Amino acid sequence: MSKQYKGIGEDLWKGRPEKVNAELFALTYGALVVQLIQDYEDYSEVNKQIDKMGYNIGTRLIEDFLAKSGIGRCADFREVGEVVSKVGFKSFLNITPTVTHGAPPPPSSPRPGSTGPSQASVGSSFTLTLDENPLAEFVELPEEVLEGGLWFSNVYCGVIRGALEMVQMQVEANFISDVLRGDETTEIRVKLIKYLEEEVPVGDD
Amino acid sequence: DEAEEAVRSRLEAIGLHVGANFTERLCRDRPLFGETLDAIKFICKDIWAACWDKQVDNLRTNHRGVYVLQDNSFKPVSRISSWEGRAEAIRRAKLYAAMPAGIIRGALSRLGFQTTVSPEITSLP
Numbered sequence: 001m002s003k004q005y006k007g008i009g010e011d012l013w014k015g016r017p018e019k020v021n022a023e024l025f026a027l028t029y030g031a032l033v034v035q036l037i038q039d040y041e042d043y044s045e046v047n048k049q050i051d052k053m054g055y056n057i058g059t060r061l062i063e064d065f066l067a068k069s070g071i072g073r074c075a076d077f078r079e080v081g082e083v084v085s086k087v088g089f090k091s092f093l094n095i096t097p098t099v100t101h102g103a104p105p106p107p108s109s110p111r112p113g114s115t116g117p118s119q120a121s122v123g124s125s126f127t128l129t130l131d132e133n134p135l136a137e138f139v140e141l142p143e144e145v146l147e148g149g150l151w152f153s154n155v156y157c158g159v160i161r162g163a164l165e166m167v168q169m170q171v172e173a174n175f176i177s178d179v180l181r182g183d184e185t186t187e188i189r190v191k192l193i194k195y196l197e198e199e200v201p202v203g204d205d
Numbered sequence: 206d207e208a209e210e211a212v213r214s215r216l217e218a219i220g221l222h223v224g225a226n227f228t229e230r231l232c233r234d235r236p237l238f239g240e241t242l243d244a245i246k247f248i249c250k251d252i253w254a255a256c257w258d259k260q261v262d263n264l265r266t267n268h269r270g271v272y273v274l275q276d277n278s279f280k281p282v283s284r285i286s287s288w289e290g291r292a293e294a295i296r297r298a299k300l301y302a303a304m305p306a307g308i309i310r311g312a313l314s315r316l317g318f319q320t321t322v323s324p325e326i327t328s329l330p
Contacts, residue, residue, distance in 0.1 A: 021255055021256065023227065023230065023255075024223065024227060024255065024256055027222070027223045027226050027227055028219065028223050030222070031218075031219040031220075031222035031223050032219055034222060035215055035218055035219055039215075138226075
């Protein structure tokens with residue numbers, strides 16, 4: 001399954017007619033973060049705003065992703081992790097973060113009416129380890145930014161959260177470490193909170 | 206409109222940052238431009254191509270410091286449409302041109318020129 005995803009990701013990346021200059025992308029994102037820091041001055045607020053932007057991007061990005069990849073519903077959260085890293089990240093950014101799946105959650109007592117095997121995934125998580133980060137190409141964070149707790153690439157977390165919410169999964173996505181901060185690795189942890197019910201769209205009556 | 210002006214100035218600021226830094230990287234191994242016109246041509250060709258995959262379609266000047274760069278299908282606004290009609294779309298598109306204007310201004314400032322850049326959208330495809 002994994003090899004298949006790799007192939008799909010690769011093809012999608014190659015098949016995209018419009019690509020933006022990577023330097024321009026990184027510079028623009030950096031300028032955006034600088035502007036946000038000027039506007040909000042509070043680094044945790046900046047993190048929130050970046051996450052929010054990512055969320056808005058993610059809710060739209062998923063449509064493009066589903067339309068172009070034709071990938072169907074994932075059987076479990078483990079598969080979600082594989083798809084996000086090998087097809088998602090690959091097709092948009094041409095990077096493939098390493099996926100590490102978390103330990104499966106302890107089995108909860110069977111509840112009447114619980115649907116299918118997927119419910120067992122709730123509480124599962126996976127960690128994405130980014131060996132390269134296109135957003136951080138030219139970035140060095142000054143001391144006060146480091147101390148302030150900025151997660152420079154927090155937009156990724158928002159994108160993941162927004163995209164997965166559109167396919168009925170409520171997740172938490174957070175940075176655990178970032179080489180920009182002097183850590184050994186850059187890691188994002190994604191945890192499944194719950195599956196969302198399909199909402200009936202508001203009708204005309 | 207105050208809110209729109211705030212957005213526009215922030216977008217321009219982002220563009221300034223991008224244009225200046227990008228120009229620095231592109232011009233690292235080049236000698237400085239002797240003539241103002243050469244700098245403008247650099248914008249028309251290199252910056253435009255790097256950002257928007259094409260070159261400027263038309264360049265005019267009054268030889269007294271005003272240059273008009275014309276792009277007949279400017280990428281950032283080429284797909285904009287509005288259910289409120291053409292005129293409204295053009296009005297809103299102006300905001301999308303704020304960042305590119307900033308990029309141009311930032312690029313020129315890094316090359317040593319003080320400028321003002323005014324985007325104008327006369328029609329949308």
